[in-house]
Amino acid sequence: MPFASIKGHTQQIKLLRSAVKRETVAHAYLFTGIPGIGKMTVARSLAKALNCSAGRETDFCDACTSCVMINGNTHPDLQVIKPDGDFIKITQIRTMQDQLLYTRFLDRYRLVLIDHAEAMNLQSANCLLKTIEEPPGNTVIILLTALPYQIPATIRSRCQRVAFHPLLSRQIEESLQEMLGPNASGTYLLASRLAGGSLGRALRWQESGLLEQRKRLLALLAGKSRSLLNAIFDFADELGEDRGELLELLDLLRLWIRDVMIAKESGTTVELLNIDLAFEAMTASRLLSWSRLFHQDMLIAEVQAALKGPVNPKLAMERLMLTLTPASGDRIANPRLTPMAMQTN
Numbered sequence: 001m002p003f004a005s006i007k008g009h010t011q012q013i014k015l016l017r018s019a020v021k022r023e024t025v026a027h028a029y030l031f032t033g034i035p036g037i038g039k040m041t042v043a044r045s046l047a048k049a050l051n052c053s054a055g056r057e058t059d060f061c062d063a064c065t066s067c068v069m070i071n072g073n074t075h076p077d078l079q080v081i082k083p084d085g086d087f088i089k090i091t092q093i094r095t096m097q098d099q100l101l102y103t104r105f106l107d108r109y110r111l112v113l114i115d116h117a118e119a120m121n122l123q124s125a126n127c128l129l130k131t132i133e134e135p136p137g138n139t140v141i142i143l144l145t146a147l148p149y150q151i152p153a154t155i156r157s158r159c160q161r162v163a164f165h166p167l168l169s170r171q172i173e174e175s176l177q178e179m180l181g182p183n184a185s186g187t188y189l190l191a192s193r194l195a196g197g198s199l200g201r202a203l204r205w206q207e208s209g210l211l212e213q214r215k216r217l218l219a220l221l222a223g224k225s226r227s228l229l230n231a232i233f234d235f236a237d238e239l240g241e242d243r244g245e246l247l248e249l250l251d252l253l254r255l256w257i258r259d260v261m262i263a264k265e266s267g268t269t270v271e272l273l274n275i276d277l278a279f280e281a282m283t284a285s286r287l288l289s290w291s292r293l294f295h296q297d298m299l300i301a302e303v304q305a306a307l308k309g310p311v312n313p314k315l316a317m318e319r320l321m322l323t324l325t326p327a328s329g330d331r332i333a334n335p336r337l338t339p340m341a342m343q344t345n
Helices: 010-022 039-051 065-071 090-100 122-133 169-180 187-194 199-208 210-221 228-239 243-266 275-287 290-307 313-324 326-332
Strands: 028-032 078-081 110-114 139-145 160-163
Touching (some): 078 090, 090 110, 090 122, 122 139, 169 187, 169 199, 199 210, 228 243, 228 313, 290 313
Parallel strands (some): 028 160
């Protein structure tokens, strides 16, 4: 997709295109912004603009050999580094450095894209610093992160920072239409409002069915089941143990609590994000006290933190749902959901 077809980020793209035109591209960039807003899309687009063989001055054709190879992750002069497990390891940086010692294979520029750059440990960050301080000719290194201040200052200070901002919900909705085709159910609008400016997040929710799971979870928490306990355990089984999806489902649950609080304070549904559940939010705002809403939000945050550690995901979700349901909450007296309580015996 040429630069003009990328939604949002007008000023950021203008800056990069100007650098390409003037041949003043920095040797290292730091792309910052929330996950899923298009940092990697723009980074790959810059790689194509620098190496496009169609002769365009500041754009790319997306059809020449170089562009097609970048799209297919087969270009020999483009390296993409991602965390191996929880970290970007020093061996990954050293492998990248070894490859940069060789002559460029095809095009004018070599590019290194380091995704989730905050995942570099101290050793890999120090190793990368040597390359950023003395980069090989016509090499551009782009660090992408949502957490720039977890990257050592010695590296940040040597990169040109490009800050990306959340997309408008309209831009996300239009992008979903283009990527997934027409949708008559209205879920694109819902996903675009809930996604907080992240196209990647909205796309994942559309493809994974998380928005529908959100509705089923909220129905359970309202006690709308003939056999509540069995329904909770069955639903926990269905959710599985994908910690990433569970964390996003809990994000959606916290957005619901946010809506209930806004409805309780304002008495209207104008600012609600869960537009398909506006009536339910108003009903919940009348039934739930402020203290219970704050307590629910705190419990969900505790489980989110625990899911990033060594807890059993299924057990954690079961205990959370049992605690949040009104009937079950009375039985178990809203116990604290400590990490120890969510581990298997």
